[in-house]
Amino acid sequence: MKRILVVDDAKVVRMVIKQILTRNGFLVVGEAENGREALEKYKELKPDAVTMDIVMPEIDGIQGLKDILDYDKNAKVVMISAIDQRDALQAALLNGACDFVVKPFEDDRMVSALNSVLAKE
Amino acid sequence: MVISPERLRMLEVIMKLSIDNASRALSKTLRTGAKITLSKIYMADFNEATEKMNTDTREMTGIIVNFKGNLGCKMLFMLPLEGSTILTDYYLRQPVGTTKEFNADTESVSQELGNILASHISNTLVSDFNATLLPEPPQVHNDYAGIIFSSLLLEQGIYCDQLLLVETIFEICKTEITCYLFLLPELASLGKLLDAIGERK
Numbered sequence: 025m026k027r028i029l030v031v032d033d034a035k036v037v038r039m040v041i042k043q044i045l046t047r048n049g050f051l052v053v054g055e056a057e058n059g060r061e062a063l064e065k066y067k068e069l070k071p072d073a074v075t076m077d078i079v080m081p082e083i084d085g086i087q088g089l090k091d092i093l094d095y096d097k098n099a100k101v102v103m104i105s106a107i108d109q110r111d112a113l114q115a116a117l118l119n120g121a122c123d124f125v126v127k128p129f130e131d132d133r134m135v136s137a138l139n140s141v142l143a144k145e
Numbered sequence: 146m147v148i149s150p151e152r153l154r155m156l157e158v159i160m161k162l163s164i165d166n167a168s169r170a171l172s173k174t175l176r177t178g179a180k181i182t183l184s185k186i187y188m189a190d191f192n193e194a195t196e197k198m199n200t201d202t203r204e205m206t207g208i209i210v211n212f213k214g215n216l217g218c219k220m221l222f223m224l225p226l227e228g229s230t231i232l233t234d235y236y237l238r239q240p241v242g243t244t245k246e247f248n249a250d251t252e253s254v255s256q257e258l259g260n261i262l263a264s265h266i267s268n269t270l271v272s273d274f275n276a277t278l279l280p281e282p283p284q285v286h287n288d289y290a291g292i293i294f295s296s297l298l299l300e301q302g303i304y305c306d307q308l309l310l311v312e313t314i315f316e317i318c319k320t321e322i323t324c325y326l327f328l329l330p331e332l333a334s335l336g337k338l339l340d341a342i343g344e345r346k
Contacts, residue, residue, distance in 0.1 A: 033282055034260070035253040036236060079260060081282045106170070106264030107279065109271045127261060128174040 026142050027053040029071040031062040031088060032104070033080040037127075041075060041104070041134070048135045057081075059088025066092050066099070073138055076121075078105040078112060086115050093120045100141045104134065148188060148309065152339055157186045160311050160328065163269035167326075170265040171258065175235040178318030181326060186311045194308060195298055199291035206247065207286045207293035208259030212267060214277035217331030220263050221297045223290060224315075228322035229255050241320070252285050259283035262326065297329065309335065 028050050030041050042052045054069045056062040059076075060083040066074065074092065078085035085103060092099045103116045106127040116124055122144075123137040148156075161183050168181040206229040212218040224232070230244040233254040237243075244251060263280035270276045286293050298308065309332060315324035 034257040036233075036250055037253075037257050040237075079264070079280055079282055106261050106268075108264070108268045109279075111271075111277070112279070127264075128170055 025049065025051045026072045026138070027051050027069070028138065029054045029056065029062065029065055029069060029074045031056045031059070031074060031080075031085065032077040033057050034077075037077070044131045044134060045138075048131070050138065059083030059085060059091060062088040063091045063095065067095065073100040073102065073122075073141055075102050075104050075134070075138070078103060078107050078116070086112075086119060089116065089121055090119050100144075102134075102137050102141055104129070148335070153186060153188075155339060156309070156311075156335070157183065159270070159274060160186060162273065163266040164313060164326070166269040167262045167265040170261050174258070174261050175232065175317070176238070177235055179315070180318075181313050181315045184312045184314050186309070189308050189310045191298060191306045191308055194310065195291075195295050198294035201290035201294075203290050204287065205290045205293060206251075206255050207288065207290075207297075208255050208283045209286065209293075209297055210259050210263040210283045211281045212263070212278050213281060214267075214279055216270065216276040216278050216334045218278065218334075219297055219329040220259075220266065220280075221294065221327040221329070222259050222262055222315075222324065223293060223327070224322060224324035226287065228317075228320075228324060231320055231322060232258060232317070235317070247287060255285045256283045259285070266328070294327075297327065307332065 030038050030052055032038050038055045045052050053071050054065045056065045058080040076085045089101050100122050102123045103121045104125045108126045113124055122141040125134050125137050164181050164183055171179040204226050205223050208222045210220045229251050231241055233244040233251045234241045236254045260283055267278040270278050311328040313326040
C-alpha cells in the first residue's frame with residue numbers, strides 16, 4: 025500500500041483528500057498544515073508521495089516543494105491548488121513537482137495523478 | 146480618482162467574468178447549484194459605506210482574503226452563521242442539519258470556500274487581463290456584519306476616502322442562505338486592469 029503525506033492548511037481539505045485516498049487503496053501516513061511542517065513530516069515518515077497545497081501560511085507550497093526536494097531529490101510531490109495560473113504552474117514544475125491538480129477536482133483526477141507518479145519509480 | 150461611467154461598465158464586465166468563474170467552482174465544490182450574481186459596482190464614500198454597514202447587527206461569518214500582485218485587491222465573503230453550518234454539510238457531503246453549530250470544521254470549510262472563490266476570481270483576472278494576483282490564506286471572523294465589513298475597509302481608509310465596491314448576491318440551491326461577496330480593488334491599481342482591455346487615459 026502506497027504511503028501518502030497530505031499537506032493543506034484547511035483541516036477539511038486534508039480530511040476529504042484522506043477519505044478519497046483511503047477509498048482508493050492508499051494509506052495516508054501523515055498530514056501537515058504548511059510547508060515547514062511538511063518537511064518535518066516528510067523526514068519523519070518518508071512517504072512514497074506528497075500532495076501539496078500552494079497557498080498556506082508561514083511557508084507556502086512552492087517553498088515546501090523546494091525544501092522537500094532539497095532533502096530528497098527523488099521525492100514525488102503532486103501540487104493540489106485552486107490557483108490555476110501560468111506562473112504558479114511554471115514555478116511548481118520548474119521546482120520539481122510531478123503533477124498539478126486544480127481544485128475543485130474529481131476524485132479520479134487526484135487518484136490517477138498519484139498512480140501515475142508512483143508508477144514511474 | 147474619478148472613474149467614468151464607461152470605465153465602470155468595463156469593470157462590471159471584468160468582474161462578472163471572474164465572478165462567473167468563481168460561481169462554477171463553488172458549485173462543483175459543494176456539488177449543488179451555487180449562483181453568484183453581480184448586484185452593483187460603484188464608487189462609495191468610505192465613511193458612508195462603514196456607517197451603512199454598522200447598522201447591520203446580524204451575526205455573520207466573514208472570510209477576508211488579501212491578494213498580492215500588481216492589482217491590489219481584497220475580498221470579503223460574508224454569510225449568516227447558520228448558513229456556514231449548511232455549507233459545511235454540503236462540503237462534507239453529509240445531510241443538511243448534521244452540523245448544529247459553528248465549530249472547527251465550519252471554520253475550516255469557510256476558510257476553504259474563501260480560498261476557492263478568491264483563487265478562481267484571480268485566475269480569471271490573471272488569464273484574461275494580464276494582472277498578477279495571488280490570494281493569501283483566508284482569515285475567518287465571526288462577528289456582527291458591520292464590524293467584519295469595517296475590518297475589511299480599515300486599511301483601505303488609511304490611504305483614500307473613496308472605495309470601489311463590487312457587491313454580489315449569492316444563492317445556494319435548495320437553501321435560503323443569502324451571502325454577500327464584496328470585492329475591493331485598490332483604486333491605484335485599477336488603471337492596470339483598464340489598460341489591459343485597451344482604454345488608456
